[in-house]
Amino acid sequence: MSPTAQDNPAFAHPAFARIPPWVRQKLSLLAVDKIQAVYEWVENECIPREQIMKAQLEGSRWKTPKVMHELREKAKAKGLFNLFLPNHFKESPGLTNLEYSCCAEIMGRCYWAAQTMNCHAPETGNIELLAKYCNPAQKAKWLQPLLEGTASSAYSMTEPDVASSDATQIGIRITREGDQYVINGRKLYGNCLWNRDLSFYILMGCSDPNHPDKWSRHSTLIVPCSTPGITQVRNLTIMGYDHAPDGHGEYVYDNVRVPVENIILGEGRAFEIAQGRLGPGRIHHCMRLIGQCERAYELALLRCTDRRKTPRGKLIGEFDSNIERVAQMRLELDAMRLVVLNAADTMDLLGNKAGKRAIAQSKILVPVAACRIIDECMQMYGGQGLTQHTPLPEMWTYARFVRVADGPDAAHRHQVGREEMKTAEGFRERHEGYKERYRRFAEGYGEKYVSFD
Numbered sequence: 170m171s172p173t174a175q176d177n178p179a180f181a182h183p184a185f186a187r188i189p190p191w192v193r194q195k196l197s198l199l200a201v202d203k204i205q206a207v208y209e210w211v212e213n214e215c216i217p218r219e220q221i222m223k224a225q226l227e228g229s230r231w232k233t234p235k236v237m238h239e240l241r242e243k244a245k246a247k248g249l250f251n252l253f254l255p256n257h258f259k260e261s262p263g264l265t266n267l268e269y270s271c272c273a274e275i276m277g278r279c280y281w282a283a284q285t286m287n288c289h290a291p292e293t294g295n296i297e298l299l300a301k302y303c304n305p306a307q308k309a310k311w312l313q314p315l316l317e318g319t320a321s322s323a324y325s326m327t328e329p330d331v332a333s334s335d336a337t338q339i340g341i342r343i344t345r346e347g348d349q350y351v352i353n354g355r356k357l358y359g360n361c362l363w364n365r366d367l368s369f370y371i372l373m374g375c376s377d378p379n380h381p382d383k384w385s386r387h388s389t390l391i392v393p394c395s396t397p398g399i400t401q402v403r404n405l406t407i408m409g410y411d412h413a414p415d416g417h418g419e420y421v422y423d424n425v426r427v428p429v430e431n432i433i434l435g436e437g438r439a440f441e442i443a444q445g446r447l448g449p450g451r452i453h454h455c456m457r458l459i460g461q462c463e464r465a466y467e468l469a470l471l472r473c474t475d476r477r478k479t480p481r482g483k484l485i486g487e488f489d490s491n492i493e494r495v496a497q498m499r500l501e502l503d504a505m506r507l508v509v510l511n512a513a514d515t516m517d518l519l520g521n522k523a524g525k526r527a528i529a530q531s532k533i534l535v536p537v538a539a540c541r542i543i544d545e546c547m548q549m550y551g552g553q554g555l556t557q558h559t560p561l562p563e564m565w566t567y568a569r570f571v572r573v574a575d576g577p578d579a580a581h582r583h584q585v586g587r588e589e590m591k592t593a594e595g596f597r598e599r600h601e602g603y604k605e606r607y608r609r610f611a612e613g614y615g616e617k618y619v620s621f622d
């Protein structure tokens with residue numbers, strides 16, 4: 170029996186309480202160790218500092234708080250940095266997508282815990298992109314500082330003037346002039362430039378609008394934040410939250426010039442890159458959301474059993490409607506986890522491309538279900554559940570924005586649904602086969618054959 174199999178005493182640790190047996194069986198010793206360490210880190214170092222992080226942000230919203238810098242240094246020293254980078258990269262700390270997913274759920278219990286471990290969006294997607302597609306010189310210049318946590322990056326694809334979920338419409342212009350690319354246009358989203366820790370954008374733009382193949386019209390450039398010509402028009406608030414200190418910006422690019430060596434892979438290769446970037450990030454968001462839901466669920470249970478709160482003389486958790494709510498939430502949470510872990514495992518076993526459908530299923534299912542679960546938790550918590558007395562409103566906002574960020578769920582449903590429609594022909598053949606066999610059986614039994622068409 171493998172040392173990581175079911176009877177491993179390490180599994181008695183609360184970090185493994187929600188990890189299904191089929192996943193436990195696949196965990197390496199390294200993963201068992203890291204999952205436990207991430208749990209200790211989030212429970213003991215992050216969650217108890219949530220109010221301190223908020224307090225340090227007051228009065229200087231766009232400066233990364235001291236406590237975040239301090240925690241990042243500590244997490245790095247403990248070997249908790251970059252766990253998300255799958256083990257097929259040489260820069261990886263050694264976990265599979267499945268193993269990291271278990272860590273990501275735990276990180277999700279505190280909104281910013283992933284950032285202390287350099288496992289936050291959009292950094293994760295950007296690091297994976299740079300590790301996958303950059304040449305050695307680019308890796309040394311752009312990737313290494315991100316891995317070490319001495320630089321920070323944003324991803325800039327969305328635009329206010331087009332439907333960005335169809336990235337073939339991305340219109341910001343990239344024109345080559347000598348040994349430079351010149352960028353002109355507008356961008357929406359991508360971290361806020363007001364935070365001076367932000368180092369560069371990875372920008373997708375249109376370099377050849379007349380190329381006959383619409384998938385070859387776009388290119389990806391690295392644009393340092395200090396480049397003249399980039400103006401942040403404003404910070405975007407998300408349902409009223411400014412998401413300080415990182416935020417989301419709205420930008421104008423006016424003759425922004427970068428050297429030609431800042432192009433990734435080459436002109437016309439942006440779609441190849443964008444596809445490679447998004448899959449794992451979606452899984453990370455989904456697992457973190459499950460972690461957020463588990464925490465919301467725990468708060469709801471606490472409220473249900475709070476002896477000070479007894480409407481009509483009963484605990485809140487003694488009302489049948491709430492007992493049923495709790496059962497439904499537990500069921501949905503456990504079901505969501507299975508869907509996402511299956512996607513991560515598919516990526517490990519068959520690659521990101523083969524995992525596309527399972528990733529899309531996770532992206533469709535989890536944010537919607539998480540919104541519903543957190544909403545129910547707020548309801549059970551009563552008036553306080555909608556205030557800063559609990560993290561519930563921020564959790565709900567996170568779940569709600571993931572329905573749109575990294576591609577709207579409607580687009581994923583559309584893609585999955587269209588592919589499902591294509592399977593109808595296969596079922597038609599099977600259905601015809603049933604009919605033919607029924608006709609033969611009817612003859613054999615001497616029964617009348619009745620057509621149902």
Ligand SMILES: Cc1cc2nc3c(=O)[nH]c(=O)nc-3n(C[C@H](O)[C@H](O)[C@H](O)COP(=O)(O)OP(=O)(O)OC[C@H]3O[C@@H](n4cnc5c(N)ncnc54)[C@H](O)[C@@H]3O)c2cc1C
Pocket residue numbers: 291323324325326327328331332333334335357358359360407417570573574575576577578579580581583584
């Ligand atoms: C909090 C947050 C952070 C973000 N961070 C970033 C970032 O770092 N970098 C970045 O570039 N972008 C970022 N985004 C932007 C996000 O990725 C885009 O908003 C998203 O891809 C949708 O593009 P769009 O807003 O142009 O909407 P559109 O493409 O105009 O879509 C609008 C709506 O149309 C419908 N729709 C679209 N396509 C289909 C379809 N195929 N089938 C059915 N209905 C469809 C959906 O209802 C969809 O919500 C972020 C968004 C949020 C909310």
